[in-house]
Amino acid sequence: MSKIIPNISVDCVIFGFDFNKLNVLLVERKLEDEKSKETLIDDWTLIGYHIYEEEDTDSAAKRILKKLTGLDHIYLEQFEAFGEVYRINDPKDKLWLKYQSERFSERIVTIGYFSLINSTSVSLSLHERNVKWFPLNDLPELGFDHNKILNKGLERLRDKMRSEPIGFELLPGKFTISQLQRLYEEILGTKFDRRNFRKKVLQMKYVIPLDEKQKGVKHKPAQLFIFSREVYEKTKTERFDFSI
Amino acid sequence: MSKIIPNISVDCVIFGFDFNKLNVLLVERKLEDEKSKETLIDDWTLIGYHIYEEEDTDSAAKRILKKLTGLDHIYLEQFEAFGEVYRINDPKDKLWLKYQSERFSERIVTIGYFSLINSTSVSLSLHERNVKWFPLNDLPELGFDHNKILNKGLERLRDKMRSEPIGFELLPGKFTISQLQRLYEEILGTKFDRRNFRKKVLQMKYVIPLDEKQKGVKHKPAQLFIFSREVYEKTKTERFDFSI
């Protein structure tokens, strides 16, 4: 692969949904002094990396996701570039970058991507580093300006959820209407009336009912549905709107 | 000022409204062979520039606007980073960059900003270069990937117009409801019923009627209004929506 560009990186806000909470995937950032064994850094960050000279920024984000999940076709969208001069200012952050490479002591503009993955069906690995899902309301201390990046990504996810059917990306292929409702309630921070929500979803021709029911639940099993992007693209004119 | 970063730039899609059409501001790109006087390049581009090492990307965009208009507080918003490896590929574009500086032969990631200005009250100048307003439906040939950038900027303007009251930035401080309507119709590409549009606008507490009427028109002069961002921020909860 070609050379790394030292002052441009991408960072991914990877969202997952466990049928209850919206989670973000973070990677542990640990550094200890080689002699004294003193812990110099111990916190978490978004998953990101510098881009290569012969690599689109989109491709860099895809590369990171692929390395992490082994999967190729993950929902990915750029949401904002972070270009403040002093976005990396904390000595910890500078130390970490220096430890990675002397070349990273320059100024870095990073491009934020958010990604939606169906966390129930994915196994994760990132070399020797520890990656973990964190619910949004219980985040650890984050390095760099990743709190800001994460929140901007979340904001964009919320906005986009209201106008396009991207929520399905967070669910398995087959899902129930209640699962979809919980997802929307969790992300948008609202409550919907169960019956009205169902009515709305049933109107969407691209949410297709299956002749199949939920299994292994201890109550009346719900009908399963699939989302069809193909049908959605054909019937796009209907304004999609999950707002209150 | 500090050194230029050769592989990061900003480009501004500057919109203006002349009470009839939505226009974009472009700068002429002309280059002729010094000996033969042959025209090597003659087209137009968005207004952009590389960023400096000690400059936020936002500040770089502001710097460009200031140089162009002399004004400080212009509506400005980042909309997308363009990070394809081969976004600059045309020999003309490479020639132009080389002519600007040998250092610009590297790969460049550019960050797109869109800006809204009240074109009726601004005088423009950009050193020795020719700048001009073009209506969106009659654009000249654009250099680089600026057609793509322009269209993405426009898309973002449209999206944002539907959810936030940014259209006012394109009008003079005092405006009539019909002017506002024409603006929205032009940008969103829709027609609104005059009476219903008026009703909707009058509900917005942040569109404040003045005891003042239009002058110099050859029909019944309309009442003038001002937009108050302050009132808007206070009453934000009401969902703003100009959709059909």
Added chain:
DNA sequence: TTTGCAATGTGTAATATTTACGCATTAAAT
């Protein structure tokens, strides 16, 4: 095997919002 539990699944009336549309008013130009 019966009963309780915890969900799913359906319908309808009340309310709010959006759309469609008609006519009087005003200032300038003829």
Added chain:
DNA sequence: ATTTAATGCGTAAATATTACACATTGCAAA
């Protein structure tokens, strides 16, 4: 004085949203 080309106002019809109650299903516990 009359015409012109807009502004300004109100109301009815259509549509969309919200609120709400009860029957159904499959499993688990009694």
